[in-house]
Amino acid sequence: MTRSEIITELKNYFALPDLVCPDTFKTFGLKAWQFLRTDYLNTLLIVRRDILKSPMICNNYLTAGKTYTQRGLRCNLCEIVKEKSAQGKIYLSAHLTGCAGDFNVVGMTSVQARHLIIDNIDKLPYPIRMENGVTWLHLDTYDSGNNQPYKLFTA
Ligand SMILES: [Zn+2]
Numbered sequence: 650m651t652r653s654e655i656i657t658e659l660k661n662y663f664a665l666p667d668l669v670c671p672d673t674f675k676t677f678g679l680k681a682w683q684f685l686r687t688d689y690l691n692t693l694l695i696v697r698r699d700i701l702k703s704p705m706i707c708n709n710y711l712t713a714g715k716t717y718t719q720r721g722l723r724c725n726l727c728e729i730v731k732e733k734s735a736q737g738k739i740y741l742s743a744h745l746t747g748c749a750g751d752f753n754v755v756g757m758t759s760v761q762a763r764h765l766i767i768d769n770i771d772k773l774p775y776p777i778r779m780e781n782g783v784t785w786l787h788l789d790t791y792d793s794g795n796n797q798p799y800k801l802f803t804a
Contacts, residue, residue, distance in 0.1 A: 650691065652687045652690070655687065655690050655691050655694055656682055656690060658694055658698070659690060659693065659694050659697075662694070662697045662698065662704075662705070663693070663697070663705075663707070665679060665681055665682060666708060667706070667707045667708045667709070667721065668685060668707055668708070668721040668722060668750060669681045669684065669685070669708075669721050669722040670708075670718050670719060670721065670722055670723055670724050670726075670727050671708075671718050672724050672726045672727065673722055673724050681722075684722055684747045685722065685747045685748070686746070686747045686748040686790065688748065688774075688775040688790045689747065689748035689749070689789070689790045691774060691775070692773055692774070692775055692777060692788070692790050693705075693750065693788070695772055695773055695774070696766060696773070696788065699769070699772055700765060700766055700769045700772060701754050701757070701762060701765060701766070703754050703755045703756050703757065704754070704755040705750075705752040705753070705754050705755075705786070706752060706753045706754075706755070707720045707721045707750045707751065707752050708720050708721055719744070720750060720751040720752070720785075721744070721749075721750045721751075722744060722745075722747055722749075723742070723744040723745050724745075729744075730745065743778070743789035743790070743791050744789075748789050748790040748791065749787065749788065749789035749790075749791075750787075750788055750789075751785045751786070751787045752785060752786045752787075752788065753785055753786070754786055758784075759783060759784050759785050759786045762786045763779050763781075763786065763801075766779065766788075766799075767799060770798045770799055771798070773798065773799075775790050775792070776790070776792045776793065776795075776797070776798055776799065776800070777789065777790055777798070777799050777800075778790075778791050778793055778799065778800045778801075778802055779799065779800075779801055779802075780801075780802055780803065780804060781801040781802065781803055782803055783804075
């Protein structure tokens with residue numbers, strides 16, 4: 650699929666404000682798709698449509714009018730990022746580079762979601778990383794270089 654085909658299909662499942670912070674959406678509107686990497690968008694589509702087959706709530710814009718703000722793309726104005734900068738700490742989370750989201754999956758726990766993704770890992774075109782031991786599904790497409798289709802990590 651081309652990038653534009655992926656985005657067109659993703660719009661059936663996600664609103665852009667679910668996937669980027671309010672600062673970004675307010676400034677860039679629909680042009681904010683450009684900040685999300687193609688490998689991430691392709692992965693997200695397959696995970697949502699073909700593997701989990703259930704709504705994935707990120708910045709819950711669609712479900713609750715956006716009470717979460719930092720679960721998708723984070724910009725330099727986002728609190729988590731500002732705090733790291735104020736502390737002089739480097740911060741290169743995949744949330745900053747357009748290839749991560751934290752999700753609640755309707756009808757299953759984060760443990761069940763991770764297991765289901767691992768059971769279907771051969772459907773994914775790129776290596777993924779998932780955060781282990783958290784109550785949400787953190788999914789990103791940083792290639793950990795472990796030569797495996799996925800990596801579980803702890804922050
Ligand atoms: Zn922001």
